[in-house]
Amino acid sequence: MTAMRTLWIRLLFTLAVISLPVAMPGLQAQNLGAVKQRMAQRLPQVDALKDRGTVGENNRGFLEARAALSGAENQTVSAENADRAEVYSALAQQTGTSSDQVGRARAKKIAETSSPGVWLQDESGRWYKK
Amino acid sequence: MKSPWLLALLLPMVAATGCINVKAHIIVDVNVKVDKALDDFFGDLDKKSVTITETPVQK
Numbered sequence: 001m002t003a004m005r006t007l008w009i010r011l012l013f014t015l016a017v018i019s020l021p022v023a024m025p026g027l028q029a030q031n032l033g034a035v036k037q038r039m040a041q042r043l044p045q046v047d048a049l050k051d052r053g054t055v056g057e058n059n060r061g062f063l064e065a066r067a068a069l070s071g072a073e074n075q076t077v078s079a080e081n082a083d084r085a086e087v088y089s090a091l092a093q094q095t096g097t098s099s100d101q102v103g104r105a106r107a108k109k110i111a112e113t114s115s116p117g118v119w120l121q122d123e124s125g126r127w128y129k130k
Numbered sequence: 131m132k133s134p135w136l137l138a139l140l141l142p143m144v145a146a147t148g149c150i151n152v153k154a155h156i157i158v159d160v161n162v163k164v165d166k167a168l169d170d171f172f173g174d175l176d177k178k179s180v181t182i183t184e185t186p187v188q189k
């Protein structure tokens with residue numbers, strides 16, 4: 001009886017391990033949905049910081065302070081960067097690349113499409129205002 | 131008599147060129163995949179942003 005129970009537990013465990021990769025993309029999509037929602041809610045604050053020139057877009061796809069920030073502004077930048085890191089990591093897994101590569105590709109796109117006046121960092125590390 | 135030597139010399143060169151070609155293809159494919167994944171995720175957000183425009187802006 002005990003042997004049968006052990007067999008069942010092993011079987012269930014094996015099934016759980018096998019089905020994990022199948023369930024993962026679904027879980028990841030749910031997480032990314034929540035991240036996107038947070039980023040959309042934060043967008044007006046991020047835009048305002050970029051518009052004022054107190055924050056710029058670095059060459060790795062993250063926000064970086066260009067002037068002294070208040071506590072709340074620092075929190076906004078940290079939260080935005082944490083969400084971006086999560087997105088880059090998920091997209092790297094999805095495309096078989098690294099988070100760094102995804103972040104740099106995002107930075108390139110941001111540099112191309114940013115409005116005039118936004119602080120940007122080029123590939124060599126030099127900061128400039130578009 | 132010369133042809134086997136010539137073949138032996140040329141074969142690695144041809145193989146190496148093929149490898150480079152395949153590698154370049156893979157890199158391009160990955161870049162396209164990454165760009166598409168980024169557009170899929172950030173497309174809506176970028177449309178709402180006032181500091182990002184849909185069309186590339188010159189420096």
